[in-house]
Amino acid sequence: MADHENSHATPQSGPELSASHHDEIAHVTPVRLLLGVWGALMVLTVITVAVTTIDFGPRVNLVIAMAIATIKAGLVVTYFMHLRWDRPFNTLVFLGSLLFVSLFISMTLFDKSEYEPDIDEMYLLKGQ
Amino acid sequence: MAQSTAEQLPHHAPDGDGHAHDAAHAEHPFLAHHFDTPKHQFESGKLGIWLFLVTEVLFFGGLFCAYAIYRSLHPEIFVYAHYYLDTFWGAVNTGVLIVSSLTAAWAVRNAQLGEQKKLITNIIVTIALACCFLCVKYVEYSHKFHEHILPGRHFNPTHEAWELESYKKTHGEHAGAHGEEATAHDAAGDTHAAPAEAAPAAPGAPDAQGATAEAKKPPPGALARPRHVSVFFSIYFFMTGLHGVHVVAGIITWLWILRRAVRGEFGPQYFGAVDYAALYWHLVDLIWIYLFPLLYLIH
Numbered sequence: 001m002a003d004h005e006n007s008h009a010t011p012q013s014g015p016e017l018s019a020s021h022h023d024e025i026a027h028v029t030p031v032r033l034l035l036g037v038w039g040a041l042m043v044l045t046v047i048t049v050a051v052t053t054i055d056f057g058p059r060v061n062l063v064i065a066m067a068i069a070t071i072k073a074g075l076v077v078t079y080f081m082h083l084r085w086d087r088p089f090n091t092l093v094f095l096g097s098l099l100f101v102s103l104f105i106s107m108t109l110f111d112k113s114e115y116e117p118d119i120d121e122m123y124l125l126k127g128q
Numbered sequence: 129m130a131q132s133t134a135e136q137l138p139h140h141a142p143d144g145d146g147h148a149h150d151a152a153h154a155e156h157p158f159l160a161h162h163f164d165t166p167k168h169q170f171e172s173g174k175l176g177i178w179l180f181l182v183t184e185v186l187f188f189g190g191l192f193c194a195y196a197i198y199r200s201l202h203p204e205i206f207v208y209a210h211y212y213l214d215t216f217w218g219a220v221n222t223g224v225l226i227v228s229s230l231t232a233a234w235a236v237r238n239a240q241l242g243e244q245k246k247l248i249t250n251i252i253v254t255i256a257l258a259c260c261f262l263c264v265k266y267v268e269y270s271h272k273f274h275e276h277i278l279p280g281r282h283f284n285p286t287h288e289a290w291e292l293e294s295y296k297k298t299h300g301e302h303a304g305a306h307g308e309e310a311t312a313h314d315a316a317g318d319t320h321a322a323p324a325e326a327a328p329a330a331p332g333a334p335d336a337q338g339a340t341a342e343a344k345k346p347p348p349g350a351l352a353r354p355r356h357v358s359v360f361f362s363i364y365f366f367m368t369g370l371h372g373v374h375v376v377a378g379i380i381t382w383l384w385i386l387r388r389a390v391r392g393e394f395g396p397q398y399f400g401a402v403d404y405a406a407l408y409w410h411l412v413d414l415i416w417i418y419l420f421p422l423l424y425l426i427h
Contacts, residue, residue: 025167025397028240029233038230045222045420049215052425058203065421072417080233081410087171090178097182101189105196112197123355 027085037079044072158398166397177404181411184374188415191367195422198359208351209360210426211289212277214268218424221264222416228257229413232406239399244392247402251386254409258379265372272361279365283358290350367419374412381405 048068052061078084083091153159156166163169199206231253238247276284289295346352385405388394394402 025170025399026240026403028237031234031237034230034233034237038226041226041229042223045219045226048421048425049219052215052427055427058207058427061427065425066418069418069421073414076229076410076414076417080229081407086174090175093175093178093182094185097185101185101192104186104189105193108193109196109200112201116201 027082029079029082033079037075040075041072044068156397158393170400170403173400173404174407177407181407184411188367188370191363191370192418195363195367198363202354202356202359204354205357205360206426208289208354209357209364210424211292211295212272212275212285212361213364213424214294215424217264217268218420221261222420224257224261224264225413225416228254228261229410231257232409236399236403236406239389239394239402240396242395244389247389247394248386251382251389251402255379255382255386258375258382261375262372262379265368265375277361278358279362280358283361288346288353290346295351364423367423371412371415371419374415378405378409378412381408 048065051064051068055061056064077094083094152165153161159166159169163172231250235247235250235254238244238250272278275286276282278284382405385402388401
């Protein structure tokens with residue numbers, strides 16, 4: 001990856017002289033890794049479309065689709081968004097947002113059927 | 129630059145004294161005065177963009193919440209409505225965004241290594257793919273507008289779901305054209321249809337070309353339109369619309385980055401802006417990764 005070239009290269013000094021160091025500003029992702037992650041994402045997209053043609057029951061199909069989406073999201077976040085090489089605090093910040101979104105959705109889902117009887121009654125009265 | 133000694137350089141003296149601090153600022157024209165070193169500046173900006181992405185996740189979280197509630201309460205609406213969406217175009221757009229994510233991540237690498245020409249190429253490709261995504265969305269939206277597949281009380285579709293190709297495909301190719309054949313097809317291939325949504329059996333009805341906009345009675349056995357299908361399209365247009373606005377914002381951001389890249393502003397010591405734009409762009413991709421199966425791949 002990063003060759004140990006002169007680290008004092010000025011910004012415009014061309015590709016040969018400006019290879020980044022690990023302990024410098026940030027990690028440089030190798031091209032092979034980028035292409036590998038991209039390939040995996042494309043394959044997973046094909047799989048997620050193909051899986052819908054097989055019936056596992058609506059619930060299982062949804063779980064499979066969400067599991068594949070989450071693997072894809074994990075790849076994007078870990079490699080493309082280079083959280084793997086970042087300061088762990090950034091990962092913590094991001095996971096915090098996921099925690100609060102899941103709290104938000106699950107707490108709301110607990111309550112979802114609360115007004116359903118009223119709604120059904122309303123439609124009954126309207127004669128629909 | 130050339131006359132600076134190693135001791136004065138920021139990466140050799142990260143906690144530098146005042147003298148090194150001044151030297152760092154003299155050497156790096158894009159180092160803002162309140163940062164000690166380029167690394168300090170980069171990491172501060174990075175934390176800032178991650179905090180912004182957190183607000184974005186929470187922002188979209190509200191719509192995902194609406195989706196979760198309606199789908200868990202009324203799965204039949206989602207099953208019925210998904211026949212109006214074209215999985216092919218959804219999949220194409222997923223691929224387009226994934227490739228653009230690759231070029232965005234690559235552009236960051238180019239900026240870090242000072243590969244000026246490749247950086248510009250990758251930014252242009254990213255912008256082109258983003259425009260491609262919007263073109264596909266335009267085709268999808270205009271089709272829906274044309275067929276009155278719209279949210280709320282504007283929902284007045286030209287075709288019922290059982291009249292659509294996507295429905296016939298999964299419920300027998302010639303469903304409805306010939307009553308007996310359709311039933312036979314159905315019996316053979318109906319491994320995944322719920323009992324209530326068998327292929328339409330009434331001859332003639334589905335291929336009525338001059339269909340009027342009034343809600344039609346489904347042929348016996350066909351999937352009848354449930355109450356409030358329009359709710360799905362409210363959710364669909366809001367989620368994809370908000371995502372589309374983010375794509376437009378991404379294009380504007382990339383155009384700005386392109387301008388700066390052409391001016392030669394990025395290099396190994398200063399590439400933060402490219403990285404932050406890419407992080408935002410990856411989040412837009414990330415949201416689509418969830419939207420695609422949730423909206424297009426309903427089973």
